Every structure is written in C-alpha cells, then in structure tokens.
Amino acid sequence: xxxxxxxxxxxxxxxxxxxxxxxxxxxxxxxxxxxxxxxxxxxxxxxxxxxxxxxxxxxxxxxxxxxxxxxxxxxxxxxxxxxxxxxxxxxxxxxxxxxxxxxxxxxxxxxxxxxxxxxxxxxxxxxxxxxxxxxxxxxxxxxxxxxxxxxxxxxxxxxxxxxxxxxxxxxxxxxxxxxxxxxxxxxxxxxxxxxxxxxxxxxxxxxxxxxxxxxxxxxxxxxxxxxxxxxxxxxxxxxxxxxxxxxxxxxxxxxxxxxxxxxxxxxxx
Amino acid sequence: xxxxxxxxxxxxxxxxxxxxxxxxxxxxxxxxxxxxxxxxxxxxxxxxxxxxxxxxxxxxxxxxxxxxxxxxxxxxxxxxxxxxxxxxxxxxxxxxxxxxxxxxxxxxxxxxxxxxxxxxxxxxxxxxxxxxxxxxxxxxxxxxxxxxxxxxxxxxxxxxxxxxxxxxxxxxxxxxxxxxxxxxxxxxxxxxxxxxxxxxxxxxxxxxxxxxxxxxxxxxxxxxxxxxxxxxxxxxxxxxxxxxxxxxxxxxxxxxxxxxxxxxxxxx
Numbered sequence: 213x214x215x216x217x218x219x220x221x222x223x224x225x226x227x228x229x230x231x232x233x234x235x236x237x238x239x240x241x242x243x244x245x246x247x248x249x250x251x252x253x254x255x256x257x258x259x260x261x262x263x264x265x266x267x268x269x270x271x272x273x274x275x276x277x278x279x280x281x282x283x284x285x286x287x288x289x290x291x292x293x294x295x296x297x298x299x300x301x302x303x304x305x306x307x308x309x310x311x312x313x314x315x316x317x318x319x320x321x322x323x324x325x326x327x328x329x330x331x332x333x334x335x336x337x338x339x340x341x342x343x344x345x346x347x348x349x350x351x352x353x354x355x356x357x358x359x360x361x362x363x364x365x366x367x368x369x370x371x372x373x374x375x376x377x378x379x380x381x382x383x384x385x386x387x388x389x390x391x392x393x394x395x396x397x398x399x400x401x402x403x404x405x406x407x408x409x410x411x412x413x414x415x416x417x418x419x420x421x422x423x424x425x426x427x428x429x430x431x432x433x434x435x436x437x438x439x440x441x442x443x444x445x446x447x448x449x450x451x452x453x454x455x456x457x458x459x460x461x462x463x464x465x466x467x468x469x470x471x472x473x474x475x476x477x478x479x480x481x
Numbered sequence: 482x483x484x485x486x487x488x489x490x491x492x493x494x495x496x497x498x499x500x501x502x503x504x505x506x507x508x509x510x511x512x513x514x515x516x517x518x519x520x521x522x523x524x525x526x527x528x529x530x531x532x533x534x535x536x537x538x539x540x541x542x543x544x545x546x547x548x549x550x551x552x553x554x555x556x557x558x559x560x561x562x563x564x565x566x567x568x569x570x571x572x573x574x575x576x577x578x579x580x581x582x583x584x585x586x587x588x589x590x591x592x593x594x595x596x597x598x599x600x601x602x603x604x605x606x607x608x609x610x611x612x613x614x615x616x617x618x619x620x621x622x623x624x625x626x627x628x629x630x631x632x633x634x635x636x637x638x639x640x641x642x643x644x645x646x647x648x649x650x651x652x653x654x655x656x657x658x659x660x661x662x663x664x665x666x667x668x669x670x671x672x673x674x675x676x677x678x679x680x681x682x683x684x685x686x687x688x689x690x691x692x693x694x695x696x697x698x699x700x701x702x703x704x705x706x707x708x709x710x711x712x713x714x715x716x717x718x719x720x721x722x723x724x725x726x727x728x729x730x731x732x733x734x735x736x737x738x739x740x741x742x743x744x745x746x747x748x749x
Contacts, residue, residue, distance in 0.1 A: 246667075253667050257676045264681050265530040265537075392511035399515055403522050411529040 213316070221317055225325035233328045240330050247334025251284055254406060255342065269411035275438055276408070278346035282362070283405045283430035285339030286369030291332035294374040296323050297381040298398075301391050304384055307479045320378075320469055350438065358437050361452060365433030368458025372429050373401055375458070375465035382465075382472035397424070405429050410443055417445060425461070428454050487588060494589050495596025502600040509604055516557040517611035523549045523676065524616045540680055543619055544707040550616030551706060552675040552699040554608055555634070558601055559641045559698065561594035567649035580741070587646065587737055594642045622708025629715045633702035636722040640697045643729035644669070650733070653740035668693075674700030679711065697725045 234240055258280065262273045271279070296303075303309050303323060312319035352358060377394055384390045401424075409417050409427040421427040435441055436451035444450070502509055524546055531542050567590070570576045579586050612618055621627035648665050670676065672695035679687050679700050690696055696711070701718050704711040710718040 249667050253671050253676075256671065260677050260682060260686070261526060261530050263683060265532070268526060269529050389507070392508055396511055396515050396518065400518060403518060407522075407526060412525055416525075 218317070222321055222325065225317070225322065226328075229325050229328045233330050243329075243331045244334040244337065247331030248338045249334075250331075251335055251338045254402070255280055255338075258406070269408040270443075271408050271440075274346055274349035275434075276406075277342050278350055278438065279408065279430055279434040280406045281339050281342030281344075281346050282366055282434050283339075283369065284335055284342060285366050286429055287373065287402070287405075288332050288335030288337075288339050289367060289370030290373040290377075291329060291335055293370065294324055294377055295329040295332065296326050297374075297377045298391070298394060299327075300381045300384045301388060304388060304476070305479055309476060310478050313476075319473065320466065352437055352439075361433055361437060361455075364455030365430070365451075368455035369429035369433075371458035371462040372425050372454075373398075375461035376401075376424065378462075378465040378469050382469040385472045385475040400424065401426055401429065405431070407431075408435075410445075421445060425457075428457060487585075490582070491588060491592035495592040495599070498593040498596035499600030502597055502604075509601070510607060513557065513604060513608050513611055516553055516608070517615040520550050520553045520612060521615035523553070538680060540678075540709065543617065544622075544709065545678065546617035547619040548678055548703050548707050549675075550612050550618050552673065552678075552703045553616075554612045555637070555703065556670070556673055556675045556699055558605070558608065559598070559638050561597060561642050561645045563590045563594050563642070563645050564649035564652070566590070566593065568652045571652055587733065590646060590649070591642060594645065598638065619707070621706050626705055626708050626710075626715065629719065630702055630706040633705050633719055633722060636719065636726060637698045637702045639726050640694060640722065640729065643726065643733060644694060644698070646733055647729070647736060650736045650740045653743050669695050672696060673698050674703075678704070680709070694725045694729065697722045 255277075258268065258276055259273065262268055262276065266272075268276060300323065303326070308326075309319065309323075312322040315322065347354075376397060380390055380394045380397060383393075404412075404420060405426045409420050409431045412420060417427075432444060432446070432451040433454050435444055436448070441448035441451060527545055527549065528542065531537060531545075535542055567576075570579055579589070582589070609618075621630055672690045672693050674690070674696050679690060679696060682690060701711050701722055705715055705718055712718045712721060
C-alpha cells in the first residue's frame with residue numbers, strides 16, 4: 213500500500229470518529245467547557261501567585277502565560293491525536309484488539325482513531341487564548357526563526373507527550389494494567405510542564421529534563437524564544453531541536469510499541 | 482428514623498464501602514502518589530514565590546508549607562464518592578431497590594461514605610510518608626490548636642459528605658452530569674483553599690470563596706492547625722463549620738424530598 217493510500221485511510225478513520233462525537237452536540241459543548249475550565253484553574257493559581265509575588269522563578273506573568281499557552285496547545289494536539297492510549301487496557305482485555313489485527317491498517321493507527329475525546333478542543337481553545345494574550349504582552353521579535361520554532365515546538369511537544377504515553381501503553385501488552393501509571397505521568401506533564409523548570413532543585417530539574425522529557429515540551433523552546441536560553445541546564449542550541457526531538461522520540465516509541473505488541477495474547481472473548 | 486433499628490443496615494453498608502477501597506487498592510495508592518506530586522509542586526512554587534523571605538503577610542513559610550501539605554492530603558482522604566455511587570445505581574435502575582429498603586436512602590449513603598473513609602485510613606501509612614517527602618509537615622501551632630483541628634476535621638468530613646450528597650442527588654433530575662460534575666470538582670478544588678490559601682487570594686476572589694461552603698472542608702480546619710484561624714478565633718471558625726453543616730442538612734432535606742418524587746427508574 214502506498215503512503216498516500218495509508219494517509220487517506222487514516223484521514224477517513226479520524227473523520228469518522230470526529231463525526232461520531234459530534235452526534236452528541238450538548239455533550240460536545242459541556243466537554244469543551246469543562247476541558248477549558250480544568251486547564252484555566254491551573255492558570256488562575258499561577259495568576260494569583262504572580263499577582264501577589266510579581267514573579268515565579270524570575271519569569272513575569274506574560275512570560276509564564278506564554279509558556280502555559282505553548283504547553284496547553286501541545287497538550288491539546290497530544291490529546292486530540294493520542295488520547296485513546298488511555299483506554300488501551302480495556303481494548304486489550306475486551307479483545308477489541310483482535311479486530312485491529314485482521315484489518316489492513318496499523319493497529320496503533322486504529323487505536324488512535326477509535327474515538328475522539330472532544331475536551332481536547334477545550335485545551336486547544338485555552339492554549340490559543342493564552343498564547344494570544346501572551347504574544348501581545350511579551351517583548352519578542354517575531355522573526356522567521358522564532359515563528360518556525362514556536363510552531364515546530366508546539367507540534368513537537370505534542371509528539372513528545374505522545375511518545376511517552378505510547379511507551380507506557382506498550383507495557384500493557386505485558387501487564388494489562390497500566391492506567392494509573394499513564395494517568396500519573398500525564399499529570400506530571402500537566403502540572404510541572406507549565407512552570408519554568410528552573411524553579412525545581414537541581415536533581416529534579418535534571419530528572420524533568422532527561423528522565424521524563426517534561427522540560428522539552430514547552431519550557432526549553434519558550435526560553436529560547438523569550439531570550440532566556442542562558443538559564444537552561446543545556447547548551448543554548450538544544451531548544452532549537454525540540455521539534456526534531458519530538459519526531460525522533462515518537463518514531464522510537466512506535467518501534468518499542470511494535471516490539472511489545474508481539475506479546476499480545478487475545479483474551480478470546 | 483430510629484437509629485437503633487437502622488444501625489445494623491448502616492453498618493453492613495459501611496463495611497461494603499470499606500472493602501471497595503481495597504478492591505481498587507492499586508488506584509487508591511496511585512491517587513495518593515498523585516497527591517504527593519501536587520504537594521511537591523505547590524511546595525516548590527510557593528517557596529520560589531517567597532524568594533527567601535521568611536514571612537509574607539504574617540504567614541511564615543513553614544506555616545504555609547505545612548498548610549499546603551495538610552490541606553491536599555486532607556482533601557484526598559476526605560473526598561467521598563457517593564455522587565458516583567448514586568449515579569451508577571440510577572443508571573442501572575437499581576435505585577428502585579434502594580428506595581424500597583426499610584432504611585432511608587440518605588442514611589445509607591452517609592454510612593457508605595463513613596465506611597469508605599474509615600477503610601481509607603490505613604492508607605495513611607502510605608499517605609503520611611509521601612506527604613513528608615513531598616512537602617513539609619510541621620507540628621500544630623499549640624496543643625489547643627491540635628485538639629481544635631481534630632474537632633474541626635470531623636466537622637469538615639461531615640461537610641464534605643453533605644456536599645457530595647447534594648451533587649449526587651442532582652442525578653435524579655439529569656443523568657448527564659459530566660460537565661456539571663467537572664465544574665463542581667474544579668470550583669470545589671479551588672474554593673477549598675488547597676491550591677491557594679485564602680490569605681493570599683485577591684479580595685474579590687476571597688469574598689466569593691468565603692461565601693461558599695468548600696472552604697469549611699479544608700481552609701478552616703488547617704488554618705486552625707497552623708495557628709492562624711481564618712476567622713481570628715478557633716471557636717468562631719468551628720462555629721462557621723457548624724453553621725454550614727446545619728444549612729446543608731436543610732438543603733439536603735429539601736432536595737431529597739423533591740428528588741424522591743422525581744425518581745425515574747430505568748428498566749433493566
């Protein structure tokens with residue numbers, strides 16, 4: 213099958229799940245609003261702290277808003293594309309995965325397009341709002357390099373979060389019970405990713421950079437765009453490769469998934 | 482309602498709820514770890530905001546960190562899940578049996594919440610070390626505030642159950658509560674003062690939060706613990722909690738009366 217054929221099948225599957233969700237209009241609206249509210253509460257905490265104490269880790273409100281907006285948009289992309297990884301245990305246990313194996317499309321692609329969680333639109337909306345507010349309040353010269361880094365890093369950030377969840381999800385072929393670990397890891401990204409990583413003590417900052425790539429999602433590229441590369445624990449060119457890093461990690465994660473997926477044992481139901 | 486006659490039923494119902502905690506023990510342990518993750522973040526963020534100052538607005542850094550650690554641990558352990566239970570029973574139509582039992586349903590739900598809470602207590606063996614590692618856990622300000630905190634904690638638990646019951650009873654009108662429920666959890670989470678103590682909220686936000694019952698679940702008791710009772714005095718802080726308990730009892734009676742006549746039994 214050619215790559216174009218594959219892509220068109222993928223597109224058809226994705227648009228089916230999108231249309232399926234939009235059958236329930238009221239549910240779509242409440243999900244988007246609750247998604248938006250959930251993320252904005254996190255932002256209100258930051259807003260109140262900075263309002264009272266002026267900075268967090270030396271970053272102003274507009275700068276943290278920019279960081280938060282980048283992270284939230286990345287997270288929205290991740291959630292729109294890969295949220296079904298949170299249901300992998302059920303897919304394996306119920307035997308739904310059997311169906312994926314007899315169809316001529318990658319099982320991973322079928323998993324990701326089985327359903328759409330519409331609250332991702334709340335994340336995307338919130339992300340755009342915050343980015344919109346931030347860019348009018350920060351001092352950044354929007355040259356081509358910065359614009360490319362912003363867009364590339366937002367997509368790359370989504371791929372990084374996706375890669376982490378795919379690796380964790382592939383463990384389910386062995387253990388069938390990884391939901392708690394995936395949710396906890398996701399929350400670490402959700403909570404810690406929105407703050408300048410440098411506020412954490414040294415060891416934790418290294419862990420959030422190299423053990424779990426939280427800092428790569430938004431903190432590093434945001435630092436580069438805001439002219440704060442000198443505060444990073446890595447060379448100042450590293451933030452510029454985050455978009456490529458996203459692709460590399462994602463492809464690596466898919467390999468790990470493939471290798472583990474041979475362990476699948478149908479439940480027979 | 483005769484308590485002696487109902488007690489056996491309540492006890493069994495509570496025991497069932499306590500066992501349920503251990504059926505999902507893996508999830509329970511992870512949710513404690515997640516609380517640790519939150520406590521650690523709050524500790525780092527607020528320490529960074531204090532930027533070396535030992536005191537801001539009369540609140541010492543040690544008091545604040547102890548406050549944040551205890552409130553978050555407390556909210557984790559005090560969260561009853563009876564709204565979820567009610568919804569499940571309605572969805573499956575089993576609510577018909579519940580309403581026909583010789584014991585009144587709200588009493589059984591209270592028993593179930595008490596059981597789940599008691600069942601969760603041994604989890605403190607994990608919760609306390611996690612909190613100690615993630616945050617800071619200072620001793621109560623004085624012996625008196627320690628005892629007053631214990632009393633306040635019991636009142637806080639009653640308020641938590643009452644609020645949860647209110648949310649659950651709304652399910653009698655509409656099953657699709659996901660949006661409403663999410664909003665309750667969010668506003669609840671913020672308005673308990675677990676993320677930002679009321680001392681540091683901007684005036685307008687603080688006034689709104691003070692008019693809501695959620696602060697009686699976390700901010701009031703823990704502010705007593707660290708020796709800065711929200712209302713200035715321990716007794717008046719306890720008084721505010723008792724007032725909320727009474728108001729919520731009236732509210733629940735009113736809603737329950739209407740919910741009962743509104744119950745729709747889903748065939749199954």
